[in-house]
Amino acid sequence: MGGESGGLPLFKGTLDLLVLKRLSFGPQHGYGIVSWLEARSDGAIDVDDSALYQALHRLEGRKLVAAEWGVTENNRRARFYTLTSRGRAALRDDRDTWEQYVASVGTLLAREEP
Template sequence: MAGSNLFTGTLDLLMLQAIKNGPKHGYGIGKWLAERTEGEVDPDEGALYSSLHRLERKRQIEGDWGETENGRRARFYSLTSKGRKTLGKEVTRWERHARAVFAVLRHEEQ
């Protein structure tokens, strides 16, 4: 629901993080994000699949058909080496960015 509030590009970063430790299908990624952010980030299907296929076009992830644990056919996405590099860079950038933002916010609180 909060997808529309996200900074542009942030969703892509979160998606990459979601499959950092192993391939997930689209539904799984959405669910993982929702659980991790306690529902704060729960992209609708349109945003989710646009993001996935956009990332695939940028060659940061690649999708392949496979089987889920309960025997359903689904498309699983995994990080490419390029995706892994992008993720690392983006995380660093985000950390710096967030530190800067917090520094300002905390200063105002005092």
């Protein structure tokens, strides 16, 4: 999976938010999540395997995602992760916070005077 190409750094909490977003479209296994992140960011988001699975375990521990074993399209056994109702609520809240954060930082960076 990812981690070697030197993509953009992920700020604390960003990976969790992105994983929740991906799972809002439906169940997915770890490799599918990483592939989606890399494809949708045109390769700018490159996630290390261990970071992804730490995020998934953290989200599962917080009951934001649920996991069950299944079979991939390549006929391999894998854990599939699904967004829970708590996860959907967290995604809404975290997305709103992220958008406010980005707008505030953008405003500060655009300022021309001290």
